[in-house]
Amino acid sequence: MVREVLKELEKRMKASLEHFRKDLSKLRTGRANINLFEDIKVDYYGTLTPVNQLATLGVPDPTLVTIQPWDPSLLETIDKAIRSADLGLNPINDGKTLKVPIPPLDEERRREMAKRIRKMLEEEKTALRNMRRESKEEIEQLEEEKKISEDDKFNGLEQLQKIMEEYTKKIEEMAAAKEKEILEL
Numbered sequence: 001m002v003r004e005v006l007k008e009l010e011k012r013m014k015a016s017l018e019h020f021r022k023d024l025s026k027l028r029t030g031r032a033n034i035n036l037f038e039d040i041k042v043d044y045y046g047t048l049t050p051v052n053q054l055a056t057l058g059v060p061d062p063t064l065v066t067i068q069p070w071d072p073s074l075l076e077t078i079d080k081a082i083r084s085a086d087l088g089l090n091p092i093n094d095g096k097t098l099k100v101p102i103p104p105l106d107e108e109r110r111r112e113m114a115k116r117i118r119k120m121l122e123e124e125k126t127a128l129r130n131m132r133r134e135s136k137e138e139i140e141q142l143e144e145e146k147k148i149s150e151d152d153k154f155n156g157l158e159q160l161q162k163i164m165e166e167y168t169k170k171i172e173e174m175a176a177a178k179e180k181e182i183l184e185l
Contacts (some may be wrong), residue, residue: 011080013163024117032061047071055068067100069098078091112177128171
């Protein structure tokens with residue numbers, strides 16, 4: 001009984017960890033990264049479609065992303081979508097490919113991004129704590145209903161805390177690595 005609760009918790013925490021990793025990868029660091037374009041959607045025959053499903057994205061050097069649409073008529077549309085995405089990027093259209101230079105971040109923008117990472121980290125920690133609280137309540141409910149013993153409850157709560165500490169450590173490490181990457185010159 002307790003194992004199922006803990007397995008479910010771990011599954012939810014893994015999903016949350018993956019979501020946090022994805023959110024961090026979308027932050028601009030001053031280095032070229034195709035994940036920046038994951039959320040940019042383009043109107044493709046009436047359907048909002050992510051850029052990475054309409055074009056080949058490449059990173060020929062650390063300060064440049066190339067976007068080559070499979071349908072050349074989409075160049076202008078993709079260009080407009082990138083400009084309006086509020087990423088501070090200005091693509092260069094050569095008629096076949098969009099070249100998107102990734103400008104270096106200035107000091108103020110780096111600090112702003114570091115604050116944003118810390119805020120994202122706190123939100124993620126809160127989400128993990130809420131998951132822990134729900135699982136703790138489930139375990140306590142099992143003991144109240146006499147489905148598990150008091151010892152099982154305490155062992156379960158102990159394992160619950162270990163899982164919580166493990167995932168908290170993982171997200172803190174991810175956030176620290178991203179912050180370091182952003183603050184590096």
